[in-house]
Amino acid sequence: xxxxxxxxxxxxxxxxxxxxxxxxxxxxxxxxxxxxxxxxxxxxxxxxxxxxxxxxxxxxxxxxxxxxxxxxxxxxxxxxxxxxxxxxxxxxxxxxxxxxxxxxxxxxxxxxxxxxxxxxxxxxxxxxxxxxxxxxxxxxxxxxxxxxxxxxxxxxxxxxxxxxxxxxxxxxxxxxxxxxxxxxxxxxxxxxxxxxxxxxxxxxxxxxxxxxxxxxxxxxxxxxxxxxxxxxxxxxxxxxxxxxxxxxxxxxxxxxxxxxxxxxxxxxxxxxxxxxxxxxxxxxxxxxxxxxxxxxxxxxxxxxxxxxxxxxxxxxxxxxxxxxxxxxxx
Amino acid sequence: xxxxxxxxxxxxxxxxxxxxxxxxxxxxxxxxxxxxxxxxxxxxxxxxxxxxxxxxxxxxxxxxxxxxxxxxxxxxxxxxxxxxxxxxxxxxxxxxxxxxxxxxxxxxxxxxxxxxxxxxxxxxxxxxxxxxxxxxxxxxxxxxxxxxxxxxxxxxxxxxxxxxxxxxxxxxxxxxxxxxxxxxxxxxxxxxxxxxxxxxx
Numbered sequence: 001x002x003x004x005x006x007x008x009x010x011x012x013x014x015x016x017x018x019x020x021x022x023x024x025x026x027x028x029x030x031x032x033x034x035x036x037x038x039x040x041x042x043x044x045x046x047x048x049x050x051x052x053x054x055x056x057x058x059x060x061x062x063x064x065x066x067x068x069x070x071x072x073x074x075x076x077x078x079x080x081x082x083x084x085x086x087x088x089x090x091x092x093x094x095x096x097x098x099x100x101x102x103x104x105x106x107x108x109x110x111x112x113x114x115x116x117x118x119x120x121x122x123x124x125x126x127x128x129x130x131x132x133x134x135x136x137x138x139x140x141x142x143x144x145x146x147x148x149x150x151x152x153x154x155x156x157x158x159x160x161x162x163x164x165x166x167x168x169x170x171x172x173x174x175x176x177x178x179x180x181x182x183x184x185x186x187x188x189x190x191x192x193x194x195x196x197x198x199x200x201x202x203x204x205x206x207x208x209x210x211x212x213x214x215x216x217x218x219x220x221x222x223x224x225x226x227x228x229x230x231x232x233x234x235x236x237x238x239x240x241x242x243x244x245x246x247x248x249x250x251x252x253x254x255x256x257x258x259x260x261x262x263x264x265x266x267x268x269x270x271x272x273x274x275x276x277x278x279x280x281x282x283x284x285x286x287x288x289x290x291x292x293x294x295x296x297x298x299x300x301x302x303x304x305x306x307x308x309x310x311x312x313x314x315x316x317x318x319x320x321x322x323x324x325x326x327x328x329x330x
Numbered sequence: 331x332x333x334x335x336x337x338x339x340x341x342x343x344x345x346x347x348x349x350x351x352x353x354x355x356x357x358x359x360x361x362x363x364x365x366x367x368x369x370x371x372x373x374x375x376x377x378x379x380x381x382x383x384x385x386x387x388x389x390x391x392x393x394x395x396x397x398x399x400x401x402x403x404x405x406x407x408x409x410x411x412x413x414x415x416x417x418x419x420x421x422x423x424x425x426x427x428x429x430x431x432x433x434x435x436x437x438x439x440x441x442x443x444x445x446x447x448x449x450x451x452x453x454x455x456x457x458x459x460x461x462x463x464x465x466x467x468x469x470x471x472x473x474x475x476x477x478x479x480x481x482x483x484x485x486x487x488x489x490x491x492x493x494x495x496x497x498x499x500x501x502x503x504x505x506x507x508x509x510x511x512x513x514x515x516x517x518x519x520x521x522x523x524x525x526x527x528x529x530x531x
Contacts, residue, residue, distance in 0.1 A: 005333020006354045006400050022333075028401065035357075035396045036377055047333050048354070050401050076390070080456045089464050096459040100484020101448065102381060105390040106397070236459065236483035239402040 001038050003049040012179050012213060016047045020181050020209045027051050027113035027211060031198035032103045032296065037116065041125045042132060052108070058214055059084070065219030071110030071212045071249050075099070077163065078109055088217060090245045094168035095265075097230040100237050108174055110212035113167050114204070115174065117267075118239055119159035120144060129198040130156045136314070138200075141303065149318035150300040150309045152266040157200030158249070158303065160264050161193070167247040167263035168228055170271050172220050178210040186208070193268030207213035222249045224258045225327060229320050230263070231312060242312045246320045249330035250284040258321075262296075262313060272296040275317065284325040286318060334397075339403045344366065344412030356401045359383045359394035362409060370410040370439045374486070381485035384440035385409050391447035393484075410439035413446070422446050422502040431498035433489030441485045445499045448481045452503065473503050 009015035019025045024046035028034060037043040056070035059081050078084060079095040099107065121127045121139050126167050128136035138147055140158050148158040177186045187205055194202055206212070212246060224248035232238040243263035247255040258279035260272040275296035281287035293314040300310050341361065350365055359376070362368045362385075375383030376395045383394040386408035413420040420444045425431065432438040446478045451475050457464040460480040461471045471477055478496045485496065 001355045004354055005335060006337065006398070007333075008401075021486070028398075031396050031398065032378060032393075035398065039377065048398075052401070076451075076456070085457070085464045085466050092457065092464045096457065096461075096464075100381065100483055101451065102384055102391045102393045102444065103378060103396075104483045105387075105447075106392050158363035181397070236480050267378070 001041075002044045002047055006050065007047065008050045009243055012054060012056070012211060014212050015049055015051050015054060016179055016181055016209065018047075019211070022047045025049055029108035030074065030103075032099070032105035032107045033111065033115040037123070040089045042116070051110075051211065052223060053147060059101050062216065065221075066146075069109055069215045069217065071108060071214055073109045074113060075107045075109070076101070076279040078165075079104065086207075086224070088168070088172055088220070088223045088226065090223065090228040090244035090247060091165070091172065091217075093228035094164040094230075094243075094245060097240075097243070098164040105250060109165070109215060112163055113169075113189075113212065113215075115163060117159035121269045122159060122253060123210065131159060131203075133202045144265075144305075145303045146305040146308075147239075147264065148303060149266050150180055150297075150302045150306060150319070151262070151270055151315075152268070153301065154196040154197060154198065154200070156198050156269065157196050159200070159267060161266065161268050162239050162264070164228070164230060164240060164243060164263060166269040167243055167261045168226075169215065169217070170269035171226070171245040171247060171259040171261035172217055172223050173217045176206075177214050177216065177219070178206055178212050180207050180210045182207075184213070186216075189269070190271060192244055196267045199219075203267075206307060220247070220259070222247045222259055225249070225324055226259070227320050227324060231316060242309055242316055244313070244320045246317070246324060246329065248279075248284070248324040249322060250325050253284055253329075254277045255284050255288070255325075256284050258292075260292075260296075260317065260321075262317075265300075265309060265313060272317075274298070279321070283322075284328070289318040289321040289325075290314065292321070337400050339400055340499070341366075341399065341402060341407060342405065343407045345406075350368045352399050354398060355402050356399045356427040357395050358399045358407070361399040362394065368409055368411055372436055372439055374437065374440075379438075379486075380437070381444060382437050382440040384443045384485065386443055386447060389447075389450070391444050406441070410443060413442065421448065421505050422449070422498070425498040426495070426501040427504075429494050429498040429501065431491060431495045432487075434490045437485060437489075441487065441495055442497045443484070443522060444482060445495075445502065448478070448499060449503045451481070452477070473500065475500065480502075 026045040028048040028050045079092045152294040174189045174327040230243040245261045247259040264268040275292040278295040348383040372382040374380035378396040
């Protein structure tokens with residue numbers, strides 16, 4: 001590991017100024033991803049600016065029924081918060097489906113959004129990887145890609161975003177707020193992650209040197225009946241091979257409103273807009289759910305070893321929507 | 331200007347202050363084991379994947395291999411060495427002993443630190459990934475074997491002693507006195523002990 005300087009930031013402007021003073025500096029949150037990447041040599045910062053003690057650890061109601069979540073709130077505190085569990089249960093379920101109790105105590109909301117892919121070629125510095133070393137190639141396309149993307153990938157990168165939390169946040173239209181030396185700004189999560197294209201090393205639309213300060217979850221009555229379901233290769237403590245965050249408002253057997261986002265299928269949490277459009281106004285039955293899944297997955301471009309994900313995601317969407325419809329009928 | 335790459339820090343471990351100079355690259359795990367001769371905390375994967383290095387930081391479980399020591403200043407750290415009160419084992423330690431919650435013992439300090447926190451998290455009403463209904467109105471889920479397995483899934487055991495680990499955590503939780511490090515826990519032992527021994531045998 002490269003030697004590095006360490007600074008504990010005590011206020012947001014100070015943190016931003018410290019980072020801005022050194023192009024090789026990184027913010028340190030819980031460290032559950034960054035420290036790991038420093039050990040493997042993927043990240044080689046000259047300076048760490050520790051943001052864990054910034055006053056950004058509150059979860060507050062916005063007054064209109066939404067929630068404002070500080071960037072240094074831990075995954076554990078987010079999942080356990082009564083209002084999150086009541087108003088956005090799929091978010092609690094998504095956070096609890098990720099990592100382990102130890103890691104959720106350390107990891108922060110801001111860091112979770114910025115975590116890097118677990119693609120084995122990205123984390124192995126002896127291999128080519130367009131995300132880590134632009135222009136070096138993507139061995140996953142011809143190599144090990146059974147857990148790689150089926151949606152939105154390019155010939156330059158087929159890695160998936162590993163977050164569970166981000167999938168639920170995407171379904172609920174979360175907005176990311178940040179601060180730079182120039183001032184504050186915000187980005188809807190839908191615009192936060194950049195399309196892969198030929199620049200897989202550029203992952204987010206955050207300006208250089210920006211510190212995520214908080215997220216805002218707009219009010220979403222539909223989210224009160226929501227679920228997150230994750231499929232992985234062992235029963236617990238593993239990254240997803242596919243996941244769904246869904247919310248349905250069903251009245252008189254008809255879907256009035258639907259929210260659907262998919263995980264582990266793309267370089268970012270994938271909002272399933274085509275499926276939502278197909279669901280809205282449709283009868284809340286298995287045929288509609290399958291048709292909605294097909295509408296979304298029509299764009300899927302699987303690789304030789306991950307075509308199973310198309311079937312998996314179709315089944316997952318139908319299963320979660322069926323559960324939600326049954327819950328509504330009770 | 332190149333930043334300084336080491337610092338003099340004070341760590342608060344099991345209620346005692348330790349002042350030392352660390353290279354910033356030193357993890358809390360390496361500081362404990364290599365600098366402070368507290369080798370109860372074990373190094374397994376060193377990548378945050380196995381849980382062997384679990385300690386409590388400000389009362390919450392964390393993996394010490396992904397925690398830089400310099401960033402652990404001003405935090406209360408509890409290691410396996412801090413669990414017993416004198417000769418009196420922590421209820422979770424006693425349950426692991428009584429019910430053979432280990433085989434080789436390498437993962438055990440991490441398992442025990444994690445279990446202490448699991449019991450506390452459950453007592454605080456935290457749901458888990460296997461909790462059917464996470465809404466607060468649903469109330470806390472009973473600490474079933476399924477709940478214990480999910481909540482303990484961040485601690486791997488290569489010997490596969492999971493069956494007895496689950497029994498030990500369940501018994502310690504039932505004792506009602508096992509949450510938290512010694513400052514908040516009282517004496518070990520309960521009437522369930524004999525039944526559990528029979529169940530494990």
